[in-house]
């Protein structure tokens with residue numbers, strides 16, 4: 001089963017809305033930076049992983065969701081996140097920041113290591129309950145994103161698609177971009193780490209995922 005959003009999307013209003021966007025009193029803490037499965041946390045808490053091309057904005061998205069600017073390390077230099085980073089959220093679950101793919105200038109040996117590490121995590125991690133596949137709203141699906149999407153489906157991994165950096169687009173271009181993303185059968189969640197668009201909706205989707213496990 002997939003946690004891709006249906007076209008209509010959930011509609012939550014009133015107090016439940018505030019509940020689904022808990023950044024104000026959220027406890028978010030860095031726990032581990034792992035280069036191999038031996039150093040993954042062993043608590044067994046459910047995990048949400050953030051995946052996407054290098055520099056797409058995964059770490060910024062984690063910071064926006066938690067309301068902590070410096071929690072995950074961000075950089076305009078691609079390939080900055082090179083290990084799997086675990087953040088414990090409210091003592092209830094983990095956000096997992098994965099190294100980005102598609103960074104052609106990294107040494108071949110590094111690329112192979114990252115690929116193995118990511119694949120091993122996605123394939124074997126029993127506590128992984130949902131993947132957030134992050135796209136640049138301006139670029140939409142690129143070949144490696146589609147490869148990952150198919151891989152997740154083949155391995156029956158739940159995922160939702162987030163289209164980030166929407167602040168960099170005119171509304172008309174954004175609508176066009178979102179339509180193109182929908183052609184692959186998913187409802188993308190528009191997001192911006194710069195202005196907070198989509199933070200609430202992403203929390204709603206993640207909260208539902210945790211509740212319906």
Ligand SMILES: Nc1nc2c(ncn2[C@@H]2O[C@H](COP(=O)(O)OP(=O)(O)OP(=O)(O)O)[C@@H](O)[C@H]2O)c(=O)[nH]1
Pocket residue numbers: 052053054055056057058059060061073074075076077078079080081082099100101164165166167168191192193194195
């Ligand atoms: N305008 C704008 N810039 C963003 C947004 N999200 C990320 N950025 C910028 O994009 C660059 C990359 O962001 P990161 O969050 O480090 O990207 P990443 O996917 O974690 O990158 P790697 O760890 O290298 O794979 C940084 O300069 C961010 O400030 C966004 O929503 N809007």
Ligand SMILES: [Mg+2]
Pocket residue numbers: 058059060073074080081097
């Ligand atoms: Mg990063």
